[in-house]
Structures are given as structure tokens and as C-alpha cells.
Amino acid sequence: MKISKICCIGAGYVGGPTMAVIAKMNPNIQVTIVDINQERIDAWNDKDVSKLPIYEPGLAEIVAETRGKNLYFSTEIDKAIDESEMIFISVNTPTKTYGKGKGMAADLKYVELCARNIADVAKTDKIVVEKSTLPVRTAQAIKSILHNTGSNVKFDILSNPEFLAEGTAIQDLLNPDRVLIGGESEEAIEALANIYGSWVPQDQILRTNVWSSELSKLTANAFLAQRISSINAISELCERTEADVSEVARAIGMDSRIGSKFLNASIGFGGSCFQKDILNLVYIARSYGLNEVADYWEQVIILNDHQKRRFSDNLISTLYNTVSGKKIAMLGWAFKKDTNDTRESAAIYVADHLLSEQANIAVYDPKVPSKKVYVDLNYLQTRSEDENKALVETFDDPYEAVKDAHAIAIMTEWDEFKTYDWKKIFNLMKKPAFIFDGRNILNKDEMTEIGFEYSSIGK
Numbered sequence: 001m002k003i004s005k006i007c008c009i010g011a012g013y014v015g016g017p018t019m020a021v022i023a024k025m026n027p028n029i030q031v032t033i034v035d036i037n038q039e040r041i042d043a044w045n046d047k048d049v050s051k052l053p054i055y056e057p058g059l060a061e062i063v064a065e066t067r068g069k070n071l072y073f074s075t076e077i078d079k080a081i082d083e084s085e086m087i088f089i090s091v092n093t094p095t096k097t098y099g100k101g102k103g104m105a106a107d108l109k110y111v112e113l114c115a116r117n118i119a120d121v122a123k124t125d126k127i128v129v130e131k132s133t134l135p136v137r138t139a140q141a142i143k144s145i146l147h148n149t150g151s152n153v154k155f156d157i158l159s160n161p162e163f164l165a166e167g168t169a170i171q172d173l174l175n176p177d178r179v180l181i182g183g184e185s186e187e188a189i190e191a192l193a194n195i196y197g198s199w200v201p202q203d204q205i206l207r208t209n210v211w212s213s214e215l216s217k218l219t220a221n222a223f224l225a226q227r228i229s230s231i232n233a234i235s236e237l238c239e240r241t242e243a244d245v246s247e248v249a250r251a252i253g254m255d256s257r258i259g260s261k262f263l264n265a266s267i268g269f270g271g272s273c274f275q276k277d278i279l280n281l282v283y284i285a286r287s288y289g290l291n292e293v294a295d296y297w298e299q300v301i302i303l304n305d306h307q308k309r310r311f312s313d314n315l316i317s318t319l320y321n322t323v324s325g326k327k328i329a330m331l332g333w334a335f336k337k338d339t340n341d342t343r344e345s346a347a348i349y350v351a352d353h354l355l356s357e358q359a360n361i362a363v364y365d366p367k368v369p370s371k372k373v374y375v376d377l378n379y380l381q382t383r384s385e386d387e388n389k390a391l392v393e394t395f396d397d398p399y400e401a402v403k404d405a406h407a408i409a410i411m412t413e414w415d416e417f418k419t420y421d422w423k424k425i426f427n428l429m430k431k432p433a434f435i436f437d438g439r440n441i442l443n444k445d446e447m448t449e450i451g452f453e454y455s456s457i458g459k
């Protein structure tokens with residue numbers, strides 16, 4: 001089956017980059033990305049591609065190349081569904097904030113709305129592709145909604161989870177380790193495999209049953225996050241024993257069975273996926289009565305929360321047990337470098353804790369807009385919006401942010417932080433000048449030589 005028109009519901013961090021790459025690699029396929037969020041669609045359509053709603057290295061170039069040719073952004077959801085042979089669902093699946101499973105289960109209301117929308121509008125046969133990360137067996141619910149419309153329209157449901165990481169999304173999409181397609185209908189699976197086949201070798205396109213595909217996505221994220229919690233757990237032990245976590249990571253990473261990637265000790269993982277997907281895995285395991293399985297994976301989150309907390313505790317105790325009225329400059333607010341995404345960023349939780357101790361926070365991030373910092377803090381509802389406004393200041397210039405600061409906390413591993421004039425920064429700060437390097441990106445000897453009181457993770 002040759003597909004000529006596809007649409008993607010959800011113009012977010014996954015829908016946007018994924019569909020842009022599909023459009024680039026398949027010039028004969030018309031790709032329409034739709035969303036209910038008019039502002040987001042307007043930003044995707046902005047003539048100035050530096051104003052796209054998502055910052056990802058390489059994305060603006062691909063959008064500039066394909067937009068208006070075979071890539072379109074629109075809020076006309078029904079029209080796009082009606083015209084497409086294949087529909088990707090790439091909407092958000094956040095942790096539920098209400099009712100049964102609150103704080104644990106994935107909220108599937110947006111996915112269900114999409115399924116109902118497709119069921120209402122479709123007049124011709126469609127392949128529906130789950131691109132969002134979903135609990136295992138969600139395809140059953142989608143199938144039930146789509147197959148109970150009373151029409152003669154045939155729907156094939158595929159699971160095609162996305163493994164891109166933010167900050168490297170375009171590279172990950174262009175050179176994926178694998179593409180995973182789960183489904184029942186061989187014809188539908190091959191139609192999707194053909195689209196990826198334009199640039200991904202066929203032996204890297206895995207075909208599985210739907211349930212394995214759905215569960216593989218949650219499992220991959222759980223394994224990745226588990227590595228970070230494992231090395232972070234060791235980092236605390238290193239701090240007590242004069243072992244150095246970077247040396248330990250290097251030593252174990254050279255064992256080919258362990259591998260060297262994803263062993264960077266840090267302030268704790270952030271991002272919209274790891275915590276949400278593990279909580280979801282824990283919830284699913286518990287719902288099957290598998291309490292040992294659930295407890296095992298929950299520990300990854302418990303350790304991560306501990307790591308964030310102990311970073312701010314250590315900062316406070318080092319600053320003579322009080323940060324009240326002191327200026328703490330935070331370098332970085334994004335959850336990792338090369339993205340403007342701040343969802344679940346460790347910086348938010350560290351700042352919140354320091355604010356509760358009455359610190360004044362100065363934030364500089366190269367890509368995160370000022371208003372996002374306040375939105376993130378206000379969302380926690382720890383204090384009033386006015387109080388956050390009074391205690392937190394954001395800066396466009398890092399040297400302004402650090403002026404008269406008692407301490408610097410490095411929250412994101414942006415490359416530019418390494419290139420700063422640290423002598424100049426030292427001179428701008430109050431003395432003793434403290435650096436808390438939550439990403440281990442600076443050289444301890446150089447910083448100590450300049451005069452800083454420098455501490456990092458796991459050393």
C-alpha cells in the first residue's frame with residue numbers, strides 16, 4: 001500500500017520534528033501536522049524560523065526546506081483526518097493529576113479524544129499510528145472506540161513509539177538505532193515501514209506485536225533512567241569515600257556489557273518522559289498485583305528525588321546553613337542542553353527548595369524565555385505568584401546574573417558555560433565565591449586556582 005497523505009495530531013516536541021523529518025525524506029508524501037493550540041500552529045507557520053515553538057538543532061533548516069512544499073501546519077483537524085490515509089497520534093500523555101491513578105497513571109484523555117475525533121470524521125479506511133507513549137494495552141481501547149462507529153470504515157492500529165531525545169532529536173530521527181512498529185495487519189505495518197524505509201535500513205525496522213511495542217517504549221525509558229539513578233546513587237557514596245564518580249563511570253563503562261553511555265552523574269534526571277513513564281510502569285505493575293516489580297522501578301524515582309534534594313541541601317549547608325537573603329545564580333533552567341524544554345527540570349525543584357529557605361534566585365538560560373521560569377515555579381503553587389516574582393529575577397546576560405551572587409549553581413550542561421571568563425565571574429561575586437556544579441562540567445583545579453570554593457557531584 002502506497003501512502004500519499006498523512007497527518008499527525010499533536011504539533012509538539014515529537015510531532016513537529018518527527019513529521020518534519022518524514023516530510024524531508026519522503027518528498028512525495030504530503031504531511032500535515034494539526035493541533036488544537038492555535039498559538040503553537042501560528043509559531044510553526046512563522047516566516048522567521050528562529051521563532052518556531054521548539055528549539056532543536058537542525059530543525060529550523062528542515063522546516064524551512066519542507067514547509068509549504070509537502071509539510072503543513074494547521075488547526076483544521078477534521079479536514080486533515082478526512083484527507084489522510086495514515087494518522088499519527090502524537091498528543092501529550094501526562095501523569096494524571098486527578099481521580100484514580102492520580103500522580104501515577106498516564107492521562108489518556110487527549111489520546112481518547114483523538115480516537116473519537118478520527119472515529120467521527122473518517123469516511124475512508126485509515127491506518128492509525130500510536131506515536132505517543134502509551135500504557136501497554138492502550139491499542140485495545142483505541143480499537144474499541146474506532147470499531148464501534150457503526151460505519152464500514154476499516155481502521156488498522158499500529159504502535160510506533162518514538163525514541164528521540166530532545167536536544168538531539170533531528171540526529172536521532174535521521175539515524176535511529178531502530179524504528180519499532182507493532183501491529184496486527186502486515187499490510188499496515190509494511191505501509192509504515194515503507195515510509196521509514198526511505199532513509200532507515202530495513203533491518204533496523206523492527207516488527208512486533210502491538211503489546212510488545214507499547215511495553216518496549218516504557219521499558220526503554222525505565223532502563224535509561226535506571227542507569228542515571230544507579231550512577232547517582234554511587235555518586236553519593238563517592239562523596240563519602242574519596243572515590244571519584246567520573247573515574248568509576250569510566251572504569252565500569254569500559255566493560256562492554258555495561259557500556260559507557262548514560263553514566264553521567266547529575267542533579268537528577270528531568271524531562272517530560274522518564275518520571276512520567278516510570279510512574280506509569282509502576283502503576284501498571286501494581287494494577288496487575290505485581291508489587292515487587294512496582295517497588296523495584298519506583299526506587300528509580302525515589303533515588304532521583306533524593307538526588308535533587310541533596311543537591312540543594314548541600315548548597316544550603318555549605319553556605320553556613322542559611323541562604324536567606326542570599327543571591328544564588330542558577331546557570332541553566334532547561335532539563336538538558338540544546339533544548340528550550342523545561343518540563344520536570346531539576347532546576348525547578350532545586351529553585352523551589354532554595355526559595356522556601358528565602359533565597360533570592362537569579363536565572364540565566366540561553367534558550368528558556370523568562371516567562372517560562374515563572375510559569376514553572378508558579379505551577380508548583382508553593383508560594384504566591386507575587387512572591388515568586390519578588391524572589392526570582394531572570395537575566396539575558398550571564399555576567400549580570402552572577403553579579404554579587406553568593407553562589408552559582410550549574411543546573412544545565414550548556415556548552416557555553418565552559419567557555420565563560422570564570423576569573424571575571426569570580427571578581428563579580430561575593431566572597432567566598434561558591435560554585436555548585438550540578439553537571440560536573442567545570443575543571444575543579446582551574447576553579448580552585450581562581451579562588452572559587454568548588455563542589456561537584458560524586459567527587
Ligand SMILES: NC(=O)c1ccc[n+]([C@@H]2O[C@H](COP(=O)([O-])OP(=O)(O)OC[C@H]3O[C@@H](n4cnc5c(N)ncnc54)[C@H](O)[C@@H]3O)[C@@H](O)[C@H]2O)c1
Nearest residue numbers: 010011012013014035036037091092093110113132133162
Ligand atoms: N518529548 C519527547 O522527547 C518525547 C519523546 C518520545 C516520546 N514522547 C511522547 O510523545 C507524546 C507527545 O509528547 P510531546 O513532548 O510532543 O508533547 P507536547 O505537549 O509537546 O505536544 C503535544 C501536543 O498535542 C496537542 N494536543 C493535545 N490534545 C489534542 C487534540 N485532541 N487534538 C489536537 N492536538 C492535541 C497539544 O496542544 C500539544 O501541542 C507523549 O506521549 C510523550 O510521552 C515524547
Ligand SMILES: O=c1ccn([C@@H]2O[C@H](COP(=O)(O)OP(=O)(O)O[C@H]3O[C@H](CO)[C@@H](O)[C@H](O)[C@H]3O)[C@@H](O)[C@H]2O)c(=O)[nH]1
Nearest residue numbers: 162163164165166228262263264266269270271273335336
Ligand atoms: O548520563 C546521563 C544522561 C542523562 N541525564 C539526564 O537525564 C534527563 C533525560 O535526558 P535524555 O534521555 O537525554 O533526554 P530526553 O529527551 O528526556 O529523552 C528520553 O526520553 C525520551 C522520551 O520518551 C525518549 O524518547 C528518549 O529515548 C530518552 O532518552 C536529562 O535531564 C539529562 O540531563 C543524566 O543526568 N545523566
